Amino acid sequence: MRRRPVCILCMLLVVFLCVTDWLGFSLIRGNPLPQSVQTWIRKHPESTICGEVVRCRENEDFQSVYLRNTYLIYNSEKFSIDNIKVYLKQKKNHSGNSDVDKLLAGSLVLVSGKLEEVQSPTNPGEFDSKAYYGCQRIYYVMKKGKIKKQSQSHSVYGQFLIDMQQKFAGILEKTCGMEAGAFEAIVLGDKTNLDPELKMRYQMAGIIHILAISGLHISLLGMGLYNLLKKIGLGIWPAGLLALVIMLQYGMMTGGTVSTMRAVCMFLLSVGAKIAGRIYDMPTGMAAAAILILMENPAYLLDGGFLLSFGSVIGIGCVWPLVQEGMDVLNRKKRSKVNEKGKIRNKLLMSFLASGVVQLTTLPIVLWLYGEVSVLGIFLNLLVLPTVGIVLGSGTAGALLGLVTVRGAFLAVVPGRIILRGYEFLTVLLGRLSFCTWIGGKPEVWQIVGYYLVLAAAVWIY
Helix, strand or coil: CCCCHHHHHHHHHHHHHHHHHHCCCCCCCCCCCCHHHHHHHHHCCEEEEEEEEEEEEECCCEEEEEEEEEEEEECCEEEECCEEEEEEECCECCCCCECCCCCCCCCEEEEEEEEEECCCCCCCCCCCHHHHHHCCCEEEEEEEEEEEEECCCCCHHHHHHHHHHHHHHHHHHHHHHHHHHHHHHHHHCCCCCCCHHHHHHHHHHCCHHHHCCCHHHHHHHHHHHHHHHHHCCCCHHHHHHHHHHHHHHHHHHCCCCHHHHHHHHHHHHHHHHHHHCCCCCHHHHHHHHHHHHHHHCHHHHHCHHHHHHHHHHHHHHHHHHHHHHHHHHHHHCCHHHCCHHHHHHHHHHHHHHHHHHHHHHHHHHHHHHHCEEECCHHHHHHHHHHHHHHHHHHHHHHHHHCCCCHHHHHHHCHHHHHHHHHHHHHHHHHHCCCCCEEECCCCCHHHHHHHHHHHHHHHHHC
């Protein structure tokens, strides 16, 4: 650890944020706006705001618009209120289309409506909207919003990325049939069209992680692109820089979730190390990514995606190497006696142990978020992890080919569709087993701390 000062700095930052939260400061949770502004909003919910459009989501009854750099306007004065989610009422015309004009990314809009503070959960186990939106610096939502003015200027490139994501989503919907929702989640990070029942099956089977843009996706696409660019004749520097730029744009296009940000940061450091001729250290890369994310918004410290993403990396990058080193010491004495069958058996055992280590590392986090954990997820991940790259590659190839030829896109997604149907069959099969899922309930904080102390001591002694 002494050789990893970035890891120490990350630990100190986490401790600092936990202490300030315990003392009552609103760095992690709560409403950081001045009390005078909060009081004014409570007294005057009917308000007018001005902000920059980030993205839009359309529903049957309303259109949700995300605004950033938003100001509350009162008596010609402006009060900054960070980001806002606005629900616009949509009126359908005779043709069935919305009367609301298309809002382009980067355009400024003046909106009036009813401002409401995002509420905390009222029942145990209820989805925590306040923590979820707090990670996006959204503390208020505006309901029944009406656009009063809209600027003509907008972000051409920002809108281009949104249009490309929608274009790719349309191609996947045309070519992937019932598996379109899963493909959109895995390739584009968009779960809008994902079947809730399928999502629940994946969660109960312990493979819900493949539906989020993570290090697995970024490393497969990024390193695949980097190696491809080198094979076609580009040197380390041009291939590395081009791969970095493309993956940055991919991260922006897929929505910039916390798992995506973590994966992109670590990928940048990994390729940067290759370009500079240095050795990449995963714990240091993980700590650097955590520092950047928490400095941008400390509220991520309580975000489920942040905890699961970094918990998995800690398991595979910090805990597993120690276990693997111990296994190697034990196997050295038997290495001369091992035949081919024994080597295959050892590889399967190591894969099972690696999956188990990640499961044990993230166990309290999963229970804290969902109250249940998949018992058979360790075994299912042995089949899923080696094959999800085929699904990702198949979906990516289909989306890109669809820009040129629909027939080629149909053929490209066939391998991925077959594997996804296999996943669905396995999740249904496991769901019928009474012991597939263990319902442990939400643990207390002292139980989580005690668990990790015991786990750390066991690994250290081992």
